[in-house]
Structure formats: C-alpha cells, structure tokens
Amino acid sequence: MSALIFVLLLFAGGAAVIAPLARRPRRWPADPADERDDVARAVSSLRDLEFARAAGTIAPTDYARLRTTLERGAFTRHALEQGSPAPVRTLLAATLVVAVVAVVAAVTLPRSAGDRAPGEPVTGTVPQSNDLAALEARAKTNPSDIPTQLALADAYVQAGRAKDASVSYQSVLAKDPNNVAALDGLALILVASDGNDGAIVAADRVLAQRPRDADALFVKGLALYRKADWKGAVDVWTIYLDVGQFHSASDMVRALYQDAKVKAGS
Numbered sequence: 001m002s003a004l005i006f007v008l009l010l011f012a013g014g015a016a017v018i019a020p021l022a023r024r025p026r027r028w029p030a031d032p033a034d035e036r037d038d039v040a041r042a043v044s045s046l047r048d049l050e051f052a053r054a055a056g057t058i059a060p061t062d063y064a065r066l067r068t069t070l071e072r073g074a075f076t077r078h079a080l081e082q083g084s085p086a087p088v089r090t091l092l093a094a095t096l097v098v099a100v101v102a103v104v105a106a107v108t109l110p111r112s113a114g115d116r117a118p119g120e121p122v123t124g125t126v127p128q129s130n131d132l133a134a135l136e137a138r139a140k141t142n143p144s145d146i147p148t149q150l151a152l153a154d155a156y157v158q159a160g161r162a163k164d165a166s167v168s169y170q171s172v173l174a175k176d177p178n179n180v181a182a183l184d185g186l187a188l189i190l191v192a193s194d195g196n197d198g199a200i201v202a203a204d205r206v207l208a209q210r211p212r213d214a215d216a217l218f219v220k221g222l223a224l225y226r227k228a229d230w231k232g233a234v235d236v237w238t239i240y241l242d243v244g245q246f247h248s249a250s251d252m253v254r255a256l257y258q259d260a261k262v263k264a265g266s
Contacts, residue, residue, distance in 0.1 A: 047248055050157070050188070146175060150169075178205065180206050183203075184203075184215040184216060187220075188219055199223040203216040218240055
C-alpha cells in the first residue's frame, strides 16, 4: 500500500512539473558533438607537441603548460546548441517512463535489500578503472597479444611514461623483430632522450622494409641533425618532405631542414 501511495505521489509531482513545460515548450537540446572528435584532435596535438619536444624547439616550461592544457581541453564539455521545441507527447511519455521505473524500483529494491549480506551495499559497487589500467590488465593476461602491447605502449607515451613505453615496445620486438609500429615508437623515444644512434638503428630497420615511411624518415633526419650531420639530415628530410607533406611534424621539419641546408652549405 505504501509503495502504491509513493508511486501516485511521484506521478503527480512529475506531472505538476512537466505540465508548465507542455504549455510553454522550451527548446529541445540538439545532440552534442561527438566528444571523440575533441579527443582525437587533442591526441594529434599532443603528438605534435612530443615532436617539438624531441626536436628541442620548445622550452620545457612551455611544453608542460601546453600538455596540461591539451589534456584538460580534450574532455571539456561544450555548450549544447539549441534545437527544436520538445513535443508535448514526448514530455508525457517521459512522465510515464518515470512512473514505470518507480514501480519497478518500489517492487525490486526492498527485495534486493532484504537478500543482501550484512554490510553489503544495496546496489553493489562498480570497480573503478581507466583505459591505461585496463590495457595493463589485458597485456598482463595475454603477453602474446601484440596489438594490445602496442596500444599499451602508445598509452604510456601519451601518459609521459617513456621508460614503460620503451619496455612495451621492446616486448613486442622480442616476438616480432621487424614490427614497424614498435620500431617507430621506440625510435621516437630514443631520439627524444638523446639516444640518437639507437634511434637511427631503429629507423633504418623500418626503412629497410618501408623506404618511404614518414615516421622513420622524420626520426632519422632528426637524429642526424642532432649529431650535426647536416648533409645526412638534408638527404633524409628531402625524401621525408616529399612523402610526408601531411605528416604531423612536417611544419617543424621544414624549418630545421632549411637550417640544415644552410649549415651544410647547400
């Protein structure tokens, strides 16, 4: 009986709130933009930022500030655009749905509460996890799953955990010595940490398979530039700028390329 009174009162309250909206329809919110687009743009910007840091063209303080801004901005919720007025029948249907949910809750929750163990929450708990933790768990469960290991390494890079990313890339290379994605990723980490010789070795292993791989050409040219091998950098980046005109680091390379040409006397 008490459950029925509760449902009736809830239905009446919902109707009282929604009735004014039915008389004076408000703008119905339009579907928000897909937030994955914002995340994708942020990830692309973060990659560009990593390239700039690897090339030494950005101050550490600016790098830290921009990275924080990009990571925070990827998940900023934007104001919804206005849409068409909400139909009255939609509002009434929503009221009916509320009533049905209330009936189900009034019937099932007391039963669930009575069946639970002492001290156990009525609705249970949901384990908290993030994408990185989930990838780590999957990689640990199946170490031979190369796509998962590569995804974990990329996630470590985005999280600024270069050492862990390097270990994951090397784990992939232990199973597949010629894996291009792992070699490219490892080469970028090496050149960012002044391991120029190792970066060149990794890039050359990629170029032996894919002579026009833009990532490998970028890293090799950058490593040669940092070793003051101006002619070598010019030779590599000449090919890079031909095949990687839409690569994320192309604008940065063009400036370094001109500098290398001047220093090489060409």
